Amino acid sequence: MRMASLGSGSKGNSLIISARKGAHCTCIMLDCGFGIRETERRLARNGISPSDLSAIVLTHEHGDHAGGAFRFAQRHRLPIWMSAGTFQALEGRETNVEVSFCHDGEPFSIGDMQLIPFTVPHNAREPLQFCITDGNHKLGVLTDTGRLTAHLCAALKGCSTLMIECNHDVDMLEKSSYPSSLKQRIRGEWGHLSNDDTVTLLKEISHPRLKKVVGAHVSQQSNTYACVQATLENAVNQYGSEVVVATQEEGFGWLNMD
Ligand SMILES: [Zn+2]
Ligand SMILES: [Zn+2]
Numbered sequence: 001m002r003m004a005s006l007g008s009g010s011k012g013n014s015l016i017i018s019a020r021k022g023a024h025c026t027c028i029m030l031d032c033g034f035g036i037r038e039t040e041r042r043l044a045r046n047g048i049s050p051s052d053l054s055a056i057v058l059t060h061e062h063g064d065h066a067g068g069a070f071r072f073a074q075r076h077r078l079p080i081w082m083s084a085g086t087f088q089a090l091e092g093r094e095t096n097v098e099v100s101f102c103h104d105g106e107p108f109s110i111g112d113m114q115l116i117p118f119t120v121p122h123n124a125r126e127p128l129q130f131c132i133t134d135g136n137h138k139l140g141v142l143t144d145t146g147r148l149t150a151h152l153c154a155a156l157k158g159c160s161t162l163m164i165e166c167n168h169d170v171d172m173l174e175k176s177s178y179p180s181s182l183k184q185r186i187r188g189e190w191g192h193l194s195n196d197d198t199v200t201l202l203k204e205i206s207h208p209r210l211k212k213v214v215g216a217h218v219s220q221q222s223n224t225y226a227c228v229q230a231t232l233e234n235a236v237n238q239y240g241s242e243v244v245v246a247t248q249e250e251g252f253g254w255l256n257m258d
Helices: 036-045 069-075 084-089 150-155 170-175 180-187 195-205 225-235
Strands: 002-007 014-021 024-030 055-057 080-082 099-101 108-110 113-119 128-133 138-142 161-165 212-216 242-245 252-256
Touching (some): 002 036, 002 161, 036 069, 055 069, 069 080, 084 099, 113 150, 128 150, 161 195, 212 225, 212 252, 225 242
Parallel strands (some): 080 099, 138 161, 161 212, 212 242
Antiparallel strands (some): 002 252, 014 024, 113 128
16 A cells, blocks of 8 residues: 655645555545646646546545545546535535545445544534555544544554644744634644644554654644654654655655555
8 A cells, every 4th residue: 555645734635545456456535625737737746647546535624625626526537435514514516426425433445445434523514534444554544633532542543654633833833923713723622733732642552563654734834844753753763663744735755555
């Protein structure tokens, strides 16, 4: 299994995950937060054609995750998976696209991949994040989460690769030029995870077979990529896991999970 990010942050998110079984390849797009042309351009940068994709999976309705989904899916005839709440929140934008619903704790399959959705606290209708496995590797993805819950910690146990939100540094957010209402929303229970939150989470769920950790959804106003890299390296130092940081412009190139 391998993955590549088309970009990650408040201006747009999209992650490509691909699994090969014999001659058959399953490739999914987790979130589609860029416009059609931009998504196509970013796919091409990673050597992916839209026709390589099997489906789009959405975490929640916010524009930086779902903004391009229906138009891209319609243009390239792709089915979309999402929660019923996300679908309701996006109502009116739906076009001629096949939509399937997924639910917290209920695994479903796309080709040779199994996805296990889990609920997170975030200011959206029914946000889900996902663990994805091909039977050999387990990838856990967690962004757009206001606080850590026992439920999400349990869901992310035993992952060989983790992509976790490191949205803000608490002090940098405090000193940023954001209005205080926005600061409150970001650090609130339904907002985003800070670097400190992510370290707390890693203390709880990291283990000797955790091979890779990716920092994601990093704020360009109240965090730095260098700070996230150093924080994560320090947090998984004892296991020697590889650390990568996803950027808004570049995301990251193909990352093998074995
Ligand atoms: Zn977001
Ligand atoms: Zn969001």
